[in-house]
Amino acid sequence: MRRTIVHSVGDSAFNVLIGGEAGQGLVTVGQLLAKSLVRSGFAVVVTQGYQSRIRGGHNSFSIRFGGGALAAPQEAVNLLVALDQETVRIHGGDIRQDGLVLLGEGLDPGGLASLKVPLRELAEERFSNVVALGAAASLLGLDEEVVVKAMSRTFGGRKAGVAEGNRNALGKAYQWAAAFDLPVESPPAPPLVPLRLMMNGNEAIALGALSAGVRFCAFYPMTPSTTIPLALAGWAGEAGLVVEQAEDEISAVNMAIGASFAGAPSLVATSGGGFALMTEGVSLAGMTETPLVIVIAQRPGPATGLPTRTEQGDLEFVLHAGHGEFPRAILSPGSVEECFQLTRRAFALAEKSQGPVFVLTDQFLADSYRDVKPFDIRSLEPVTAGSPVAGVKVPYERYADAADGVSPRLLPGLTEHLVVADSDEHTRDGHLTEDLDVRRQMVEKRLRKQEILLGEVVPPSLEGAGNPGILLVSWGSVKGAAEEAVSTLRAAGRSAAAMHFSQVWPLAPGQFLEIMRSAERVICVEGNATGQMARLIRRETGFEVREKILRYDGLPITPEYILREIQGGG
Amino acid sequence: MPDVEDYGSFETAWCPGCGNFPLLKAVKEGLAAAGLEPCRVLFVSGIGQAAKAPHYLRANLFNGLHGRALPVATGAKLANPGLTVIAESGDGCMYGEGGNHFLAALRRNIDLTVLVHNNQVYGLTKGQASPTSGAGFVTKAQPAGVWSEPFNPVATAVSLRAGFVARGFSGWGDHLADLIRQAIEHRGISLVDILQPCVSFNKVNTFAWYRERVYDLPGEYDPRDWEKAMKISMEWGERIPLGVVYRGERRAFDDAFTTLSEGPLAGRNTDRDLLERIMDRYA
The missing domain is CATH 3.40.920.10 (Pyruvate-ferredoxin oxidoreductase, PFOR, domain III)
Incomplete structure (x- = not known):
């Protein structure tokens, strides 16, 4: 048809x-x-x-x-x-x-x-x-x-x-x-342009991790994430990385935590089902205050779902994964360039906040090759794992009290100080305790780190002016489709703007709420069946996004899909 | 040279008479005999009464999740090959919840020392069957007695040709301390399964029960003979052999990563020329 x-x-x-x-x-x-x-x-x-x-x-x-x-x-x-x-x-x-x-x-x-x-x-x-x-x-x-x-x-x-x-x-x-022509001409070759790379989202994530100083990656193969560890494994020899295929995702996340504790900037990559197995480890990274970058390339669930298709159904899952309360950040790249840049940012944030940071992408972006302007990769700084030993208070305490919640992180075996970390509630020197006053202090110390993450939130981007007739709100891989739909609407004389979230947690309402309030219609465009981002915005701001354009048939959202929905809905 | 005192002395959460006390002493003695400074040693433990043991000595420690000591230890060892990494936990943690990790670690033959407090029962949760509980062992959770065949860690490790496989007994302190020293000194994975009576919840496998059965493998026993080791590893019941059951010649997994010969992964410089070359492959 x-x-x-x-x-x-x-x-x-x-x-x-x-x-x-x-x-x-x-x-x-x-x-x-x-x-x-x-x-x-x-x-x-x-x-x-x-x-x-x-x-x-x-x-x-x-x-x-x-x-x-x-x-x-x-x-x-x-x-x-x-x-x-x-x-x-x-x-x-x-x-x-x-x-x-x-x-x-x-x-x-x-x-x-x-x-x-x-x-x-x-x-x-x-x-x-x-x-x-x-x-x-x-x-x-x-x-x-x-x-x-x-x-x-x-x-x-x-x-x-x-x-x-x-x-x-x-x-x-x-x-x-040579004897044939197309019915209509294809676009003419543009005049000479500077060299472009061709790269997909997963390759950009791997390259971003490499430039950020990743040294360790453990994984269990799972579509559509596997090509990230495969790219790193391909570079392991020349770049001095350790990449290990673990026996399961539980092992992968725990290996990465062990490696990070010992000083190797570490990454795991998986998809929804594998991440489900990793959630206890996410909580462990939160409690032990161990930096960890977790890449989740979403595919449609529940359970095995559609293993090779795309969806944005795991936002709420990733937001809430792991028992107990601890800070986290979730980055959601909207393009191949952002896959590179936000993976780098994830490593920096993980080290700075000493905890788990997520890069949430999906099959469409993971496998989508794009032309990419070469990165200025030489000038980009890698992260440094751990804190300098100079100036640490003796005896050294891994969880020493700190105004911003961030205690000096020494690496075991590299100084004469002993480093003790614990998944139990612990004293400042890292030993397990059931002292309930200490418990309260430690909860507060860990949660203070949320302020650090909040101070570094990537602001949502805005294409178009304020007070739009239609404001499309998107996150993750939908960025390009939403922005193109908006430019088509504007070309047809309609007032429209696109707001895109390349970071979905934490949210800083000061960055976006006024613009949402200024729009006549706000429409959330998401690759899931229930409008998870719309729900999150309401939860955090009280602002109700009344209209949603959703897609959950396993295919990516396209500009045509959005325009059909807008036209269909008036 | 460090001595036992360097490893400190702490108050514990264990029951009076617990088999963990002589075990902890033997661990400190083994470390001192191996000549290791506390700051060069990393203990990784899971959850359970056994997993608390490393809190009661001076060393680096990562006390992680139930069952997950081996993956954390593996990651830490690969990040810093200069560390002596010891994974220490109980039979429920290592052989039950962490069973898949146990098999994978043995297959890898990574240079870790694995100390398992094997008391054939869950102590911290008050007396349920463990993977090594004997068939017929009655608990509140298994009122009709344990149905499953007990897990044999020593036979499993020998069958996978793990580097160093031994069984000790916390009632034989000096013997155990020497096994722990040898395990630490072995390059590749070394398992010491340690019979450690639980005085509160295991009224069957008591100190006296073990003392009647254990014997030291004789001097002429050759732990390099895999077939004999397989046979010895199956011996259990009337007589229980102690000592080094098997020593293999497999290469340590750590050698698979050439970059580890350059030392720890922490603090390395990023080769910016290489980054550029790798990026250019996408042009």
Whole structure:
């Protein structure tokens, strides 16, 4: 069925969707095409949809690209590259009227405007995906040499015959496709732009952690978080990191706490179900006042849910995870750049407040490749674990009283002082106690650290002016979609603004409440079924967000989705 | 050289006559015999009466959660390979709640010393069955007697070819202190399962019960013979062997991380050229 397609600023962008079975190499084709686009100067936003299986099923890799900045995915497809019949069936309805299906000669385009590639004529079957890549890249007007270079980096290490076969298949596809044009032109290559990187959210988190001085990572594999520890493991030898696959998430979080206690800035990464196992450890980090960065890449729950899809259903879970009361901060990056920057910030906050700090992302952002301006990575400071030994009071007490609640943190074995930490309520020197006056003092000391976190809250961003007719409120990966929807509304003459929370805890109402009150309509846009952020705002401020645009079918929120909901709801 | 006094003396929360008292003394003696200064030692414990033991001596300590001593100890050891890390807790903590971690630590053969106070009962929660309680052991929670087969930590460790596997008895103080010294000096994981009578909640496995059964492995016993060690590890009941049951030759897990030969992970400089090179791979 053809969906109502709402054209947005995306009209200046172009969306290529590659679909096929797992095992057909479509992710490789997608990555190469995206890389070639970035190297040609385009902005890209990649959305990956895959199933929880190794072979078969239906997977998609969509690349939205354009000459200007892009930050959101797009539903409407300009060019559909179908590696199997299922792709036409599932995505045929998303093709624009001026769109095209590119497919193999054995497949049926179902009445859509199409171009059939003589796959068998052009190359052996095992190079079919490269033929598809070449045909698509040629139609998009990409320089063949750019694609060849991207390919040689990916396939460079393979056997000579394979690299050569790929190269020949690409050349044949380019020759063949030269005779054809797209029904409408794809965006022209922008003038020379400075070098951009291509990176997804998880890679940016790993790189952010590395630049922040991470030295230890323990994990238990769980989609969609696993590529974070895998990136760190890939750098472990050259960068001097310890990365260990633990026996379970309980072990992973406790290992990270042990490593952090001993002086290694530490990270764990998981998703909802794995995080459920870690919650006792979160409480342990709070009680022992051990810095810890916890990355949670959300996927739809409850339980195993949809393991490879996206959702923002764990905000309340992460906010409340861990028994007892202790300070925490939750960062919620809205872009790949923010994944890098906020992971760095998480390490700094964890060390400063001596406790757990969360980076809350989701499958969409984790797997979404974007063009990224290179970070000024040289000038960024890493964290230093622990406090200087000079000036500590003797005998040293790990939990010495402090006005801001932060006691000097010496590292065990690196000085002559003894460091004693305890998960029981403890005295200033770290030994377990049931003295109830000490208990009260220690609770207050720990909670004073919330002020430190409150003093460093990332203010919500605002796109558009105050007193808007419509204020879209979003958090985490929805940022780009909400901002693009707002600019489309404004282009149509409507008064609209977008407020985005890149940190969802603690909240500092002084940063946003007046703007919310000044709007005629406030609409929370969230990837969950109940409006968790709206509820949190009401709890903290008393302000009731009356309208919500929610999505919980496992797919990312798009500008079109938001605009449809706004139009549908008046 | 440090001596036993350097490890201090503290008031405890244990019952009079508890098997933990001679055990604590043997731990201090073992540490002193190994020549370790308190500030070079990190104890990691879980929860239970046994897990309180490291509070009663002078050393670095992380007293964590029930069952989780080994993961914390593993993380700390990997962050600072120069520390002597000793995980100390009871049978419920190490073999029950932390069972998966126990298996994983043995398989890794990381350079940790694992001291398990094994009294075959839960003391702190007042007398329920533990993973090592004998079949038929009657408690308020198991009024018809324990159904499950008791967990055999020594046989499990030998079967996984853990580096150093021993059994001690808190009634044999000097013998135990020497096992603890050897365990600390062994590079790789070393398990000392310590029979430690609970005078309040285990009226079956008492000091007298153990004294009638335990014997020292003879001088000619070769702990490097894995098949013999497997056989000895299964001996329990009428006679219970004490001493070093198995010594393996596996490499310590710590060696898998070349960066650890450069010392602790704390305080290292970030190589900014390398950061830039890694980032450039995304260009």
